[in-house]
Amino acid sequence: MATTAISQPVHERFQKLRDNWKAKTRHLSNVGQISLAFSYQNIIGMGPEVVPLILAELEKEPDHWFWALEAITGENPVNENDAGDMEASAKAWVKWGRQNGLLAK
Amino acid sequence: MNLLDLFPNLTAFNHEITSEKTIKYNCIAWVARSTDRWWQPGIHWPIMSSREDIGIGDLVLAFRSLGYDECPDGSFEEGFEKLAIYGSGFMYTHAARQLPDGRWTSKLGQLEDITHSTTEALECSDYGKVVQFMKRPFRPERQPQASEVG
Numbered sequence: 066m067a068t069t070a071i072s073q074p075v076h077e078r079f080q081k082l083r084d085n086w087k088a089k090t091r092h093l094s095n096v097g098q099i100s101l102a103f104s105y106q107n108i109i110g111m112g113p114e115v116v117p118l119i120l121a122e123l124e125k126e127p128d129h130w131f132w133a134l135e136a137i138t139g140e141n142p143v144n145e146n147d148a149g150d151m152e153a154s155a156k157a158w159v160k161w162g163r164q165n166g167l168l169a170k
Numbered sequence: 171m172n173l174l175d176l177f178p179n180l181t182a183f184n185h186e187i188t189s190e191k192t193i194k195y196n197c198i199a200w201v202a203r204s205t206d207r208w209w210q211p212g213i214h215w216p217i218m219s220s221r222e223d224i225g226i227g228d229l230v231l232a233f234r235s236l237g238y239d240e241c242p243d244g245s246f247e248e249g250f251e252k253l254a255i256y257g258s259g260f261m262y263t264h265a266a267r268q269l270p271d272g273r274w275t276s277k278l279g280q281l282e283d284i285t286h287s288t289t290e291a292l293e294c295s296d297y298g299k300v301v302q303f304m305k306r307p308f309r310p311e312r313q314p315q316a317s318e319v320g
Contacts, residue, residue, distance in 0.1 A: 088171060094197040128280075
């Protein structure tokens with residue numbers, strides 16, 4: 066998966082879906098319910114192209130992007146001891162993104 | 171969107187906010203008195219689990235492993251601590267813990283902790299309704315040890 070320029074329409078669609086997902090799921094606790102949100106499913110459906118955008122979100126703040134990232138990439142860089150630790154999980158994915166050229170180092 | 175918009179049964183008089191917003195822990199962790207992890211089946215859970223174990227029965231099993239047993243209602247009983255499990259369809263959505271004064275405490279997803287007078291105060295389309303109460307003998311507050319969850 067290499068870094069490529071992300072088109073403006075893709076960027077805008079992602080932001081719209083992200084905002085909708087965040088607004089609808091802030092008060093939820095079950096990640097199954099959180100990731101079943103239609104907007105989240107749409108983001109997963111956008112595929113590898115949005116991985117750099119998701120990683121950039123995680124660079125800003127931890128959030129429940131891990132399921133989407135794992136679904137799209139088939140990877141899980143989170144150490145077993147860090148599972149459930151939102152901050153450590155976000156850092157592990159950001160590190161993975163940098164190592165794979167999906168985020169600026 | 172504020173809490174009163176999210177929870178139609180919540181009023182200015184039946185709840186109070188008791189913490190800042192944080193994504194570090196969720197309602198399940200809060201009921202179990204853990205505040206450093208987001209408790210989720212297949213990720214961080216007190217019993218062996220897979221990510222698909224998000225049903226109401228799965229959460230009942232998890233709380234049984236922490237010493238709780240099912241009970242018929244959420245009325246206050248001296249010497250016991252109770253919890254309420256909320257569900258919508260097959261899925262668990264939320265859990266609240268009873269306080270020693272009979273009120274309830276909840277962590278609202280990645281929003282704040284609140285104290286609420288009744289369990290009904292949080293029933294809504296997203297949380298559904300209380301589907302199970304559980305209780306265990308009251309024990310002093312302690313954080314679960316790392317070896318107790320996996």
